[in-house]
Amino acid sequence: MSIEKEDGAVEKLMEDCPKQEEPAEEKYDKLKNFDMSDDVEKAYAGMGKEELMKYANSPFWVRLRLLLFIAFWLSWFAMMFGALFIIFMAPKCFPQQNIEWYQRTPVYVINATNIGLEELDEKIDYFKKLGVENIVLSSEFKFAHDQVADFLVDFSNSSFVSHNSTKDLITKLKAKGMKVLIKIIPNHSTTTNPLFLRSILKETPYKDYYIWKSGVISNMGHHPPNNWLSITGGSMWTWNDRRKEYYLHQFSEMEPDFNFHNKDVVNYFENLFKFWLDNGVDGFYLDKVQYLFEDKEFKNDTRIPVESILTNNNAFTSYLPESYDLLSKWGKFIIENSNSGILIVGDIDNKNITGVNIAHSSIALPKDFAGEQLLQAILLKRTSSQWPSWEWICSDCKDSWPREINEAFNILSSILQGVPIIYADNNIFENNIIPNVTFIESTLKDLRATPTIEFGTFNAKLISDNVLVIDRVISSSESYIFVWNLNKNSTNISLLSFKDVPKEASLILCTESACPTLPPLKSKVNCYNMSIAAQSAIVLKF
Incomplete structure (x- = not known):
């Protein structure tokens, strides 16, 4: 134990000693008068200016x-x-483009009766494997079995029973994330349509829904009102013995034309659009709209009949100004009555139309078309729209081109900037069998998803007389080159004239006869010296 704790002397001394504390004012005065200048000068004294400059x-x-x-x-x-x-x-940022949902994937046109509700999930999976998200349900006429598969609703029948299955199909397609449009040919109906049958009977308001004329009566009998020829080449008028009048049809006699000079007909179609929009469709594809109106005076066509047939363009029944005005009105109507409804029109340009999202026209080529014809058709189409639609038809084939030619066209449509329009085979899903997605189809889906299709440069020309070459180049992603040998024999080619194409590139696609003559897919080929089989096409990636 310490001494301090034993005797407590320290504690006692501290208690006895008085505490000396200075007042606060005195402490402040001392601090204020304290001068550190002498100490600072002594602590930080250094070299003078002359000595510093000597060293500097x-x-x-x-x-x-x-x-x-x-x-x-x-x-x-x-x-x-x-x-x-x-x-x-550094890789460039892609420029922003207002690409809408209907422009991003191919538009797939299929007859509603060919889909059906059976195995629908598997069928939709098939569409998606094709890269398709936009389905157009076609309104084709089934004359052979006396069935009508159009979308012209008979509003006098409040139950609309005949369209219940179509409405169910639309609902289920949309539930799977698909966009659904319906294709209508507003120019005409069928002779079995209830609207036409009521018009024959002169029922109100259907009496003038169609174009009826008494014609000319002579000793030889009844004669058509004028000399107009239909698209098929015969008279544009057919006698109806029950009504005792002629009705006009620009196509077959089983397809009578509507009378759009009658406001009741215009109102009917607006009600029709509203009906289908309310039932979930995302828009309409209206085809053959160049034939909506006819000349009111029904003047004779003074051209040579052969010329009228070959052009399919009667100056009195096609491309009249009233057609453009009506389409603009319909486009506005669809916008006002839907959230994002669209209007696609076929076989007419949209320079005089407002409210049309896609003005689609197919490219017609002869069976043995030359490369120059194809190239000029592509260049012309590209000038008509910043985002054109692509569909190819054979103008003089009985059915269509051979399979390999059609495959090449499908590849071409996919590599071009725009919207491919694909028509499903009429026998698709026969017996509810889901077709396999081909390698070409799956590869095209992946190719379409690349930024090169949307933003890549475009360069097209003919080499070796009849070989079409198109390159789509972009600096920050894969670039592609499409080669189509349109000659009827194998052709050696060089892509040396394309400055962006390297000496070697990867082969990613080839049509049936091209593949056996080239290295395996995904392997390198010599771009400056290669042989392409007759009428075959390939796609290279670099």
């Missing part, structure tokens, strides 16, 4: 300052040039 001007310090000065500006310029290099050499 010594060779060592002069060289050091010069080196640091040079190093500073070199590093500054290096950073500046580095920033510029990054700006110019």
